[in-house]
Each structure stands twice: as structure tokens, then as C-alpha cells.
Amino acid sequence: MIVDNLPKLLKDAIDENSYDIDIITKHLKLPWLKLDLDFGEWTEHHVKILKSLDDWRKKWSRADAVKNSYQVKNWTGKILFGPLDFEKFLNLSDSNDVNHDEDSKCRKFRHQLAYGWTDQTAMNLKINKLIPDEDLNLVNSYILPPGGYVFPHRDYAIDGMGLAKIYVAVKWGQGNLFGQYGCGSIPIKQGDVYLINNYTLPHWVYNGSDEDRIVLDISANLNSPIVKQSIITAFKKAFYES
Amino acid sequence: MKIKIDLRSQYKNVIPVCKIYSRYSEYTIEIPNNLKFEQDFDIKMKDFLHIEFVNKDGNDDNVIFIDSIEIDGINLQHYIYEGTFYPEYDADWLSEQSTTPPTTYKPCTELRLKGVWKFSIITPIWKMIMEKWLNDSR
Numbered sequence: 001m002i003v004d005n006l007p008k009l010l011k012d013a014i015d016e017n018s019y020d021i022d023i024i025t026k027h028l029k030l031p032w033l034k035l036d037l038d039f040g041e042w043t044e045h046h047v048k049i050l051k052s053l054d055d056w057r058k059k060w061s062r063a064d065a066v067k068n069s070y071q072v073k074n075w076t077g078k079i080l081f082g083p084l085d086f087e088k089f090l091n092l093s094d095s096n097d098v099n100h101d102e103d104s105k106c107r108k109f110r111h112q113l114a115y116g117w118t119d120q121t122a123m124n125l126k127i128n129k130l131i132p133d134e135d136l137n138l139v140n141s142y143i144l145p146p147g148g149y150v151f152p153h154r155d156y157a158i159d160g161m162g163l164a165k166i167y168v169a170v171k172w173g174q175g176n177l178f179g180q181y182g183c184g185s186i187p188i189k190q191g192d193v194y195l196i197n198n199y200t201l202p203h204w205v206y207n208g209s210d211e212d213r214i215v216l217d218i219s220a221n222l223n224s225p226i227v228k229q230s231i232i233t234a235f236k237k238a239f240y241e242s
Numbered sequence: 243m244k245i246k247i248d249l250r251s252q253y254k255n256v257i258p259v260c261k262i263y264s265r266y267s268e269y270t271i272e273i274p275n276n277l278k279f280e281q282d283f284d285i286k287m288k289d290f291l292h293i294e295f296v297n298k299d300g301n302d303d304n305v306i307f308i309d310s311i312e313i314d315g316i317n318l319q320h321y322i323y324e325g326t327f328y329p330e331y332d333a334d335w336l337s338e339q340s341t342t343p344p345t346t347y348k349p350c351t352e353l354r355l356k357g358v359w360k361f362s363i364i365t366p367i368w369k370m371i372m373e374k375w376l377n378d379s380r
Contacts, residue, residue: 099380152368154375181372202375 019232021222025163029200031183033163033234037193037227039126039216042170049121050078050141050170050214074148077217080123081139082106084114101155101198103165103219106138108158127218135224142215144207152181152204165196166218166227173209195222195231243285243365246312247293249277253304260306260353261294264363270296273306285313289363291325298356306353314367321374322361323349329357 006014024030083089083106092113093105106115116133117124127139144150157164172190179185181202186194207213220227251258251273261270267283283291291313295306308325311318327350331343353359364370 152372152375154378156378156380181376202372 168216171214175208
């Protein structure tokens with residue numbers, strides 16, 4: 001029973017405490033949450049759009065932008081949504097810092113530069129059903145063929161984020177893994193959508209299946225209404241249900 | 243546990259010699275130009291890898307370069323820069339200096355003085371590397 005004459009601070013805290021996306025995603029440092037976002041069916045047409053021989057690290061002018069090194073084997077991908085004047089974006093972001101990851105750089109400069117879809121494809125319609133353009137920062141595909149891997153590493157964010165990456169397992173055959181140090185592997189299955197924290201723990205990926213692994217990586221405003229509701233639902237499912 | 247070290251040297255006449263040792267294993271080798279050193283070491287859970295430049299010759303100006311280190315099949319990558327070099331200055335020379343030279347050098351993979359390069363090891367190695375990332379406050 002709550003009495004009426006409680007100190008105001010305690011009363012306000014009791015009455016007004018609710019779910020705060022910044023607390024859940026940034027401060028808790030949770031390794032992952034499974035979201036209930038439903039992007040619908042991934043057709044062969046979508047897969048064709050996502051599959052690409054582009055090496056996204058070359059586009060980002062990374063010093064280690066070679067297709068295969070001892071740290072990365074056969075990892076490719078394509079930027080579908082992001083800064084439109086990419087050279088200008090790189091100059092701006094690299095002049096500030098070169099050690100932070102691409103998602104967080106796109107978040108940082110979202111309102112300073114023009115962002116948009118790099119190709120007019122069916123992909124924008126699919127994503128925009130849940131997340132409008134104004135809430136998108138970066139949409140990437142990640143392609144990893146059988147035997148491909150990314151070495152254990154940790155990413156660093158400009159903005160101190162934890163959970164940040166909306167990770168859609170478009171094609172995820174058995175034998176794929178995404179390991180998070182000290183937490184086992186994220187229990188991803190084909191079609192799943194996870195919110196992943198790639199900033200707190202060292203992590204690695206490996207495709208031990210016999211088909212290409214295709215992931216859609218979405219960096220978005222996590223307070224975007226549908227995303228926000230999905231995060232709250234996932235949080236409650238993880239911490240309220242026994 | 244297997245330890246592989248890629249070493250290089252530079253000298254005129256005095257081939258650099260180093261002693262490579264952990265708590266319970268020790269090897270002494272000459273480094274004529276490029277050398278791929280590979281030996282089994284008895285490594286404890288908390289141990290160390292020391293590389294001691296034993297025959298530094300000031301007149302010859304011989305030098306040892308540590309290019310890469312692999313322990314238990316795992317390349318330490320850039321973590322070799324966490325090794326610290328502890329020089330042993332000649333006492334007479336030191337007493338003549340107006341400014342005291344550094345007592346340690348880090349990062350340091352070029353041994354240009356007599357002294358010992360020290361690197362701490364915690365096994366298993368894969369976890370040691372994960373913990374370094376985990377505790378990186380960047």
C-alpha cells in the first residue's frame with residue numbers, strides 16, 4: 001500500500017517511472033535483445049539486392065580494406081541507405097575520429113548531411129513499413145559465404161551506445177554463429193531480428209553452413225515508434241517473464 | 243606451449259644474441275638477420291615472456307627487432323606493443339648524464355640497448371586477448 005504523504009521525490013519516482021529507451025539500450029550494456037519486428041518475407045528478389053560483390057570496407061576507405069586478411073575472410077556487403085555524398089561524409093567523420101565504428105559515425109552526422117537510399121530498390125519500401133527514412137542512419141547488407149569469418153574484435157562507438165544494431169538474419173543456415181565473449185553465441189535463426197550490442201564485448205562471426213549468410217544491418221533512431229515498442233516488448237519479455 | 247617469434251637484427255660484426263625465457267623455460271639464440279624462432283615453453287597460468295639482449299655492443303650498434311609473436315597458435319597482433327623494455331644503462335655513462343634517461347620504454351619492439359623486454363602472459367591466450375579488448379576504455 002502506498003501512503004499519500006510520501007516524500008515528493010519518492011512519489012514521483014513511483015508514479016512516473018516507465019521504460020526509457022536510452023536506459024535500456026545505452027546504459028544497461030545488454031549483449032542482445034530479440035525483437036519482434038516483422039519485415040515480412042525475404043524473396044529471392046530481395047536476396048539478389050542484398051547480395052553484392054562490393055567490399056563495404058573499401059567504400060569506407062579502411063586501411064585494412066582487403067578482401068582477405070588473417071582477420072577477415074570473404075566478408076562483403078553493400079550500403080543501401082546512408083550519407084549520399086560519401087566522400088564528404090568520410091572527410092568529416094575521419095577528421096573527428098577514425099577509431100569509431102561506421103554505425104556510430106552515421107548516427108553522429110545524421111543531421112549535418114543529406115542521407116538517403118543509394119539505389120532505388122524494393123528494399124526501401126520494406127524497411128519504411130517499419131522505420132521511416134528520417135529515423136534511419138545506415139542500412140547495410142553483410143554477406144558471408146561458407147567458411148567466411150570475422151575475427152574476434154570489439155567496435156567502439158562515438159556516442160557511448162550499447163544495444164544499437166538492428167540485425168536481420170535474412171539467410172542464416174545451420175552452422176552460422178555470432179559469438180559474444182562471455183555470453184555464448186546469440187541464438188539467431190533465419191528470419192530473426194535482433195538488437196545487438198557490438199560495443200561492450202569482443203565478438204566474432206563464422207559461417208559454418210553450406211550457403212551464403214546474408215544479414216541486413218540497420219542503424220536507426222531507437223525511439224522510432226515501432227522500434228521503440230519492439231524494444232520495450234523484448235525487454236519486458238526478457239526481464240519480467242519468469 | 244609453442245611460442246613463435248619473428249626476429250630481425252642489424253649489426254656490423256657482432257651478431258646479436260638474446261635470451262628468451264619464461265618462468266620455467268629458457269633459450270639463448272643468435273639472430274643473424276631474419277630468424278623465425280619456435281620452441282616449446284612451459285607456461286604457467288600467470289607467466290611472462292622475456293627477451294633479453296645480452297651482447298649489446300655500443301661500438302657495433304647492433305639492434306634486435308621483434309616483428310611478431312605467436313603463442314599457442316595465436317598471433318598477439320598489436321598487443322606486442324604492450325611489452326615494456328627495461329634498459330640496463332652503464333653505471334659510468336649514467337653518472338655523466340645531465341638528464342636521467344627513461345627507466346622503461348613502451349611501446350618498444352626495437353631493442354637498441356642492453357636490457358630486457360618484458361611481456362606478461364595469462365593463459366588461456368585467447369581469453370587474455372578478449373580481456374584486453376573488454377577492458378579497453380577507448
